[in-house]
Amino acid sequence: xxxxxxxxxxxxxxxxxxxxxxxLPALVIPGMYISVTMGSDVDRTVSFVxxxxxxxxxxFGRTDAETYFAMEFDDRRSFYGHYRCFTGKSERLKxxxxxxxxxxxxxxxxxxxxxPALGSGPRSxxxxxxxxxxxVLDYLEDLLLRLCAPDASRRVSTGGCTSAWTWLAPVSMCAxxxxxxxxxxxxxALSWVSLHDKEKVSLIAGMSLEALHARxxxxxxxxxxxxxxxxGRSIPLSRETVLKALAMPGSALIEALVAAADVPDEAxxxxxxxxxxxxxxTVQARARGEPFTRGGGSLTWVKLTGEHVYFLVxxxxxxxxxxxxxxxxxxxxxxxxxxxxxxxTLSALGLMS
Numbered sequence: 001x002x003x004x005x006x007x008x009x010x011x012x013x014x015x016x017x018x019x020x021x022x023x024l025p026a027l028v029i030p031g032m033y034i035s036v037t038m039g040s041d042v043d044r045t046v047s048f049v050x051x052x053x054x055x056x057x058x059x060f061g062r063t064d065a066e067t068y069f070a071m072e073f074d075d076r077r078s079f080y081g082h083y084r085c086f087t088g089k090s091e092r093l094k095x096x097x098x099x100x101x102x103x104x105x106x107x108x109x110x111x112x113x114x115x116p117a118l119g120s121g122p123r124s125x126x127x128x129x130x131x132x133x134x135x136v137l138d139y140l141e142d143l144l145l146r147l148c149a150p151d152a153s154r155r156v157s158t159g160g161c162t163s164a165w166t167w168l169a170p171v172s173m174c175a176x177x178x179x180x181x182x183x184x185x186x187x188x189a190l191s192w193v194s195l196h197d198k199e200k201v202s203l204i205a206g207m208s209l210e211a212l213h214a215r216x217x218x219x220x221x222x223x224x225x226x227x228x229x230x231x232g233r234s235i236p237l238s239r240e241t242v243l244k245a246l247a248m249p250g251s252a253l254i255e256a257l258v259a260a261a262d263v264p265d266e267a268x269x270x271x272x273x274x275x276x277x278x279x280x281x282t283v284q285a286r287a288r289g290e291p292f293t294r295g296g297g298s299l300t301w302v303k304l305t306g307e308h309v310y311f312l313v314x315x316x317x318x319x320x321x322x323x324x325x326x327x328x329x330x331x332x333x334x335x336x337x338x339x340x341x342x343x344x345t346l347s348a349l350g351l352m353s
Contacts, residue, residue, distance in 0.1 A: 002105075002106055004103065004110075005109060005140070005162060006161065006163070007100070007143055007144055007147050007159070008097060008202065009097075009098075009158075009159035009177075010099070010159060010205035010206055011099070011155045011206075012206065016060075016098060016099065017057055017060050018153075019099060020085040021057070022150045023083075025150075026147075027081075027083060027101070028071065029071060031047065033046070034049065035068040036066075036067050037068075038055070038059045038063045040063075042055050042059055056085070060087070064085065064090050065085040067082070067084070069081070073142060074142070079104065079108035080105075081108075082102050084099070086100070092203070095166075095167070095203050096166070097167075101147055106163075109139050109334075111135060111304070112304055113304060114128060114131060115301060116128070116278045116281070116299065117290075117299055118278060118281070119277065121277060121278075124275075124278075125308055127271045127274035127275035127278055128275075128278070129271075129316075130271055130275035132308065132312070133312060136333055140174070141319070141321065141329060144161050144175055144177055144329065154325060154326075154327075157178070157179045157206065158170075158176070159177040160175055161334070163335070167202045167205070169190070169191035169201060169227055170188075170190050171187060171338050176338065177327060179325070179326070180326060180327065181254060181327055182250035183250060184250055184253055184254055184257070185209065187330070188342065189213060189216060189242060192216055192237060193207075193212055196223060209246070213246050217243065219239050222238065222239065223239040224237065224238045231313055231336075231340070235339065235340075237343075244351045254322070254328065256348055257330065258320045259345075260318070260341055260345045268316075312333045313335045316332050316336040318330065318338065
């Protein structure tokens with residue numbers, strides 16, 4: 001299966017190696033081999049994070065850094081991935097990061113099958129899709145925070161995740177991270193500037209909120225962009241809406257995002273009781289040590305199909321997570337984008353025009 005989803009992080013170039021080095025021990029399984037490649041300067045495999053970091057510090061600047069190693073989630077699920085750090089020169093030639101991580105196979109994060117205990121109840125594509133959402137969201141948020149906030153330094157000011165290979169407008173991502181929750185409107189402003197001015201996000205992700213505001217303010221009155229919404233709907237975002245949002249206190253915008261995320265649509269709510277029932281039955285079956293068999297038993301093999309995908313594209317819930325470091329994370333399933341959450345929030349605030 002192809003790689004994915006793709007994780008991105010931005011920080012000042014002067015702190016880039018420090019940010020890259022800080023996240024490495026949070027990502028790699030201790031004691032596992034780390035492959036380090038830096039152009040023609042370095043092509044080695046080492047066993048210790050400190051050794052890998054020392055090589056990267058010695059050569060970064062003249063060339064980019066690429067590492068490859070095994071990672072592991074709290075549930076002991078392990079997988080391999082690429083972790084890269086690009087110099088400013090590389091970014092200007094071909095924007096890709098500047099810090100970038102991707103699992104080698106999307107199936108490592110987006111499971112293609114489940115092994116739930118269905119009990120005596122009926123199969124439910126919707127409930128099964130909701131169970132997948134919970135699994136994927138835990139994985140996605142875990143990796144994004146390891147990448148962007150492995151310590152208390154807050155070197156990484158913003159980051160995100162998407163199923164696309166490039167850093168999209170934040171509202172078109174499936175997850176975003178901001179080190180300062182009060183600047184959550186940056187996601188909206190950065191999205192508008194990148195879409196309207198056709199700018200690569202990784203090149204402008206470090207712009208101040210004031211600079212983004214000036215760019216938007218200078219655009220023609222009534223100018224609009226249309227962020228990506230994978231369900232096929234076209235909900236435009238106007239210059240005036242963004243300026244109104246930027247004028248609001250960040251705390252008010254966060255409260256509105258939380259309120260919008262806390263209200264799933266009717267289809268999702270309808271499937272929640274069965275999803276919770278299946279989850280509880282599965283936990284009980286595994287606690288009893290019951291084995292999985294394809295031919296029978298309480299744990300059933302469920303292959304995810306297009307029906308599951310379509311349900312997640314149209315109905316996957318959103319999660320707004322305020323972080324202990326003062327940051328904020330917005331997330332949904334990679335089959336969906338954050339734009340429906342933002343659109344609902346802006347509408348509830350009476351800002352859409």
